Amino acid sequence: MSIDKSLMAGSTTILILKLLEEKDMYGYQMIETLAQKSDDTFNLKAGTLYPILHNLRDNGFVESYEKEESNGKVRKYYHLTSKGKKHLKEKHQEWITFSSAVNKILNGGVSYATI
Amino acid sequence: MQPFDEIKQYSKTVCDQIRWKKAHNIVTEEIENHLCDQRDAYISQGEDEKTATQKAILQMGDAVSIGRELDKIHRPKPxxxxxxxxxxxxxxxxxxxxxxxxxxxxxxxxxxxxxxxxxxxxxxxxxINFSFLGKYVKECYFVTFAALVLGLLLGTPVGGRIWFSRLSVSFSYLSLILPLVYSLLVYALRHKGYTGIILCGIGYIPFAIILRLVPSSTGFALFTISALVILCLSIVKGWFGIDKKKGLLFAFIPAVITVIADVIHIIRNPDLINRLLIAVNPxxxxxxxxxxxxxxxxxxxxxxxxxxxxxxxxxxxxxxxxxxxxxxxxxxxxxxxxxxxxxxxxxxxxxxxxxxxxxxxxxxxxxxxxxxxxxxxxxxxxxxxxxxxxxxxxxxxxxxxxxxxxxxxxxxxxxxxxxxxxxxxxxxxxxxxxxxxxxxxxxxxxxxxxxxxxx
Known part of the structure; x- marks a missing residue:
């Protein structure tokens, strides 16, 4: 099922940070992994990814380094910094609060009978 | 247009939106690498090169809007x-x-x-573009070394310091550039693991000896402390790619030996002890x-x-x-x-x-x-x-x-x-x-x- 772009926009950063929490990756690898892990639900455009990555790097949440592959190709890998890990934790918490609030509304609102 | 020219044209359009020209290289390289990866993936799925390239470009998105987004991020920071x-x-x-x-x-x-x-x-x-420093490490090191040796040979001792008398330049001020030269040496040797640390130690010795031979001791202290901090930070940051604790031992053991040798030298020299005592209690x-x-x-x-x-x-x-x-x-x-x-x-x-x-x-x-x-x-x-x-x-x-x-x-x-x-x-x-x-x-x-x- 394709997802509305506006829904994706708010969560792309957290998804990228989460991917990098597992291991260092290069841009193309992130898009592929994201699509694979979400059964092609999240089909991130590369044009969306790079401005986000460069912004994260500028803010010190990720750092990049170049690595030469066995075929001689040089790739730019991104690595989650400790500041990035903290940011991910905060964003994750924010997401839990947000999604649980949305779910409550979608499920008919807070049941005051249980309070 | 050849398929690879299309990729080049695409990355150029992205870069045209970025006003800071110095940022073009890193953006171009990353965009083109990504497009090549995506193109290769389509080729492996059975597409021909031209179609694969066009699909990769389509997947990347609008070049102008990507460029505009990157333009907001890539700005010089005066x-x-x-x-x-x-x-x-x-x-x-x-x-x-x-x-x-x-x-x-x-x-x-x-x-x-x-x-x-x-x-x-x-x-x-x-x-100036500072990155040229990283390309001329050997030259920087040996030119500085030659200047120090020339200073030793041709300098004139005046007022307890050595001067290049014709230029009215005090030799002791040359010690101000040594930490920078040493940082370049560490940068160049950082891929060599333990050998790199040993070479950094060897690289420190000629400068240290020359600074020990001429007054004042401040130049030697400034260079030694700076060199040790630079080397230790590089080890702690993992730039040498070795075990950090062992690496720090590699750096600290010679440093401690040097300090002990200096202390022994001071203890055995009554003049130095006297100078130290006067400095504390004049x-x-x-x-x-x-x-x-x-x-x-x-x-x-x-x-x-x-x-x-x-x-x-x-x-x-x-x-x-x-x-x-x-x-x-x-x-x-x-x-x-x-x-x-x-x-x-x-x-x-x-x-x-x-x-x-x-x-x-x-x-x-x-x-x-x-x-x-x-x-x-x-x-x-x-x-x-x-x-x-x-x-x-x-x-x-x-x-x-x-x-x-x-x-x-x-x-x-x-x-x-x-x-x-x-x-x-x-x-x-x-x-x-x-x-x-x-x-x-x-x-x-x-x-x-x-x-x-x-x-």
């Missing part, structure tokens, strides 16, 4: 506050030298010419070697919060002239003449500059940017700390210079160049790319097979 602090320090130096110089030594033009030259040097270094030889320290301490004890201090009782009505007041004791002289408020004001500017500088060093994204800017900050901070301690009447290490303020053309120009380089790094460091270890490279692009044996 550090106006630090530039203002630098100008403030230069102005303080110029005015201070004018007001305290009763001999008229620096009066002509307020020493303006020296400061104009220094500010020009600062601007040139600020606007009143034990008030009319001899402790004279200047006693004078400074007496004057500071009689300094006011604001305005000229009172005359210490032992001097009657005339305060003796402080020796080397505008080079070695400008801070103490200013404090006595204008009050502790001047000392406090100058200290605040130096501390603010230092905090800002170290903050930006910590924010550097490249190894070269971090190492070079750290080396400059260490040089700057150690000069200031040693100078302040000396100006409080504790001559454990002789003062070298108070950056931009104490009188001296060579140190003024060297410090201007160093700070200019550092601010250039802060301005453009975000787009600098460290060199990677590579000696053999094969690539296939646009129907051409390229084998690069050396890059």
């Amino acid at each position: 550090q106006w506050a630090m530039i203002a602090f630098t100008a403030m320090l230069m102005l303080t130096g110029m005015i201070s030298n004018y007001f305290i110089d009763s001999t008229g030594y620096s009066l002509p033009g307020l020493g303006l010419v020296s400061y104009i030259i220094a500010f020009s040097v600062f601007l040139i270094c600020y606007l 009143y034990s030889d008030r009319s001899g070697a402790g004279y200047a320290y006693c004078l400074i301490r007496d004057l500071l004890a009689n300094s006011k919060f604001a305005g000229k201090g009172t005359v210490p009782a032992q001097f009657g009505s005339n305060v003796p002239v402080i020796p080397a007041f505008n080079t070695d004791y400008i801070l103490a002289t200013l404090t006595y003449n204008f009050g502790w408020i001047t000392f406090g004001g100058i200290l605040v500017v130096f501390i603010s500059f230092s905090i800002l500088g170290l903050y930006h060093v910590a924010k550097q994204k490249s190894v070269l940017g971090t190492l070079v800017s750290l080396s400059v900050m260490l040089t700057f901070d150690l000069q200031v700390i040693i100078y302040i301690i000396f100006n409080l009447g504790y001559g454990i290490l002789p003062a070298l210079s108070l950056p931009f303020i104490s009188y001296g053309k060579t140190d003024l120009i060297i410090n201007s160049a160093l700070i200019g380089f550092m601010l250039s790094i802060f301005r453009t460091g975000s787009i600098f790319k460290d060199s990677i270890k590579s000696s053999f490279h094969i690539s296939y692009e646009d129907g051409k097979l390229t084998i690069a044996l050396k890059r």
Whole structure:
């Protein structure tokens, strides 16, 4: 099922940070992994990814380094910094609060009978 | 249009939207690499090269909007506050030298010419692309070494220091550039693991020996502390790719041995012990070697919060002239003449500059940017700390210079160049790319097979 772009926009950063929490990756690898892990639900455009990555790097949440592959190709890998890990934790918490609030509304609102 | 030309055209369109031209290279490389990966994936799914390229470009998205987004991120970061602090320090130096110089030594033009030259040097270094330093490590190291050896052979000893008499350049100021040269050496050797650390140790020795052979010991201390910090930081950051604890042992054991050897040398040398004791308690030889320290301490004890201090009782009505007041004791002289408020004001500017500088060093994204800017900050901070301690009447290490303020053309120009380089790094460091270890490279692009044996 394709997802509305506006829904994706708010969560792309957290998804990228989460991917990098597992291991260092290069841009193309992130898009592929994201699509694979979400059964092609999240089909991130590369044009969306790079401005986000460069912004994260500028803010010190990720750092990049170049690595030469066995075929001689040089790739730019991104690595989650400790500041990035903290940011991910905060964003994750924010997401839990947000999604649980949305779910409550979608499920008919807070049941005051249980309070 | 050939398929690879389409990729080139796409990345060019992206870059056309980014106003900061220096950022184009890193963006182009990343976009093109991504497109090639995506194209190769489509080819492996059975598409021909042309279709695969077009699909990869389509997947990437609109080049103009990507470029606009990247343009918002990639901007030079001029550090106006630090530039203002630098100008403030230069102005303080110029005015201070004018007001305290009763001999008229620096009066002509307020020493303006020296400061104009220094500010020009600062601007040139600020606007220069610092990344060239990483490409000429060997040249930087050996040219500096040759200059030091020439200094030793041709220099003339005057007033306890060695001078290049024809140029009126004090040899001791050359020690100010050694931390930077050493940071370049560490940068170049960082891929070599334990061997790299050993080579960094070997690289330290020639400079250390030369600095030990000439006065003053401040140059040696400044270089040694800086070199150790630079090397340890590189190990802790994992840039040598080795076990950090073992790496630190590799760096610390020779350092501890050197310190022990120095302590033994001092203990076995009664003159040195005597000098140290006088530096701590100058009143034990008030009319001899402790004279200047006693004078400074007496004057500071009689300094006011604001305005000229009172005359210490032992001097009657005339305060003796402080020796080397505008080079070695400008801070103490200013404090006595204008009050502790001047000392406090100058200290605040130096501390603010230092905090800002170290903050930006910590924010550097490249190894070269971090190492070079750290080396400059260490040089700057150690000069200031040693100078302040000396100006409080504790001559454990002789003062070298108070950056931009104490009188001296060579140190003024060297410090201007160093700070200019550092601010250039802060301005453009975000787009600098460290060199990677590579000696053999094969690539296939646009129907051409390229084998690069050396890059």
